[in-house]
Amino acid sequence: MEKRRVVITGLGAVTPVGLTAAESWEAVKAGKCGIGPITLYDASNMKAKLAGEVKGFDPANYMEKREARKVDRFAQFALAAAQEAVEQSGLDFAKEDPYRCAIIMSAGIGGLITLQNECVKGSQKGFDKISPFFIPMAIGNMASAHIAIKYGLKGMATCPTTACAGGTNAVGDALRQVRDGYADVVLCGGAEAVVTELAMGGFTSMHALHTGDDPAAASIPFDARRSGFVMGEGAGVLVLEELAHAQARGAKILGEVVGYGATCDAYHITAPAPGGEGGAKAMSLALEDAGVAPEEVGYINAHGTSTPMNDSCETQAIKTAFGDHAYHLAVSSTKSMTGHMLGAAGAVEAVFTAQSLMDGFLPATIGYQEPDPECDLDVVPNVGRSADIKYAMSNSLGFGGHNASILLKKWEG
Incomplete structure (x- = not known):
């Protein structure tokens, strides 16, 4: 049987070099470095001083402020990237069979910011006093769940948690979902936000992170001077769609996953x-x-x-x-x-x-x-x-x- 072809009809991203896929790509083309001194917490007494932080992100641009307080930063990034990708795709999910639309969104760790904050609160005030939103903010599948809820996607909604391979697994698994006929549309990608004392300390203790203070000499892949990775944060989302489905609605096709x-x-x-x-x-x-x-x-x-x-x-x-x-x-x-x-x-x-x-x-x-x-x-x-x-x-x-x-x-x- 001939395999169904799978095309890309939407791209979205929130990265250390831009708040959209288009902005991030222009920065990458220009060779812009998004790495700099950590600002999300006081790193003065820690070895790792640099990170690739997302700059100028306001969750209120993507959700109500009240709702944002119940959503961890990694899932906020995911929702922002998904919104961009869906808008570019031109999909109207009200016209789609919701059970033919799926979401596969990776998180290597998930809501670690929430986990760290609530552990501190629990140790200070007692663990029965932590937020009732602790669990649904911390668990890694929540980026996938929030996107599914927002767009009414009732097909498979899952979260590959395969460490640094998860985002690619999500895209590859989405390819198979569409190609093998289980779905016509899959939103796929990954999100992460772990520029926290806990994560940075953990990676530092295993000698995985670069600990210098020069952004230009920090993340230098393939260079003989390299000494560890620099933590980044953000999200990326692709809309994958069966070719005939995309063509039938007149979608602009951006590429093909083969x-x-x-x-x-x-x-x-x-x-x-x-x-x-x-x-x-x-x-x-x-x-x-x-x-x-x-x-x-x-x-x-x-x-x-x-x-x-x-x-x-x-x-x-x-x-x-x-x-x-x-x-x-x-x-x-x-x-x-x-x-x-x-x-x-x-x-x-x-x-x-x-x-x-x-x-x-x-x-x-x-x-x-x-x-x-x-x-x-x-x-x-x-x-x-x-x-x-x-x-x-x-x-x-x-x-x-x-x-x-x-x-x-x-x-x-």
Whole structure:
């Protein structure tokens, strides 16, 4: 049976470099760094001083102020990104079968801000005194639930919690939902907001975070000087739709999702498998799923976290999956500008990858100064460039050994 084709009809994002997908993409094209000193709390007595914070976000622009007090920051980001994506898609859900419309929204951790605040309150005032909204604000599925409630989506509503791979898993799982006929429309992506003392302290104690104070030398994927990732926050949402369904309503098609691969290293709770075996297999599975030869891919939006082990293992994985062609494609990390948004990272990077295909532009890995012989691919150093590419891949690799890759295709009508 011929597979149903799955297209992108809406994009939305809230990131450290912009409050919309369009604004974020223009900043990425310009090589703008969204990393700076932490302002969300007093970090003066902590080792990690920098983060990729979302700037100027006002939840009142997306919901009533009274309602916003009952919604954790990560879910507020999700609702904002979803609103942008739905508006761009032109969908009127009142005209859709609600049971044919689904939502898959990842969160790596969920409402950690609420969790931290309520734990402090409980320890001070007694745990029977914490907010009655604590649980529905803290649990990770609530971004998915809030979006479903807002738009009346009654199909599958779920939340992949696969650490840093979750956003990409959400897009890939949405592809399968539409392609296999379970849904006609799926809103998918991820959201995260964990620039908190608790999260930053936890990642610092495991030596995962960069602890310097120079934003230009903080998140520097593939650079020999890299010393850890920089925490980011935000959300990304894509509207995926069955091709005939989109065409029947006259939707503008932005791109096509054609392949998905997901694996587990089954190796270690935090470290990737030696040589990036699981990541390589995820990439190969995505290519096989799409029926696309490695030589047809022109760009990879890499996981590229700026940790010594991740970047070298991902480089080796790309070489394994793509062979000699690895040296003939571009491999950049937009985390150099946004920091690492955990469960939102793959979603935002899927948005950037779609925009890269639409505009024929390869975003740079900014801050790149000292080449690492173990990361010897074309990382699009410092300045992005125009390129007419047909296929682009986005990779995400998460703690626990979760690996996910999606393959996108330029829409050619």
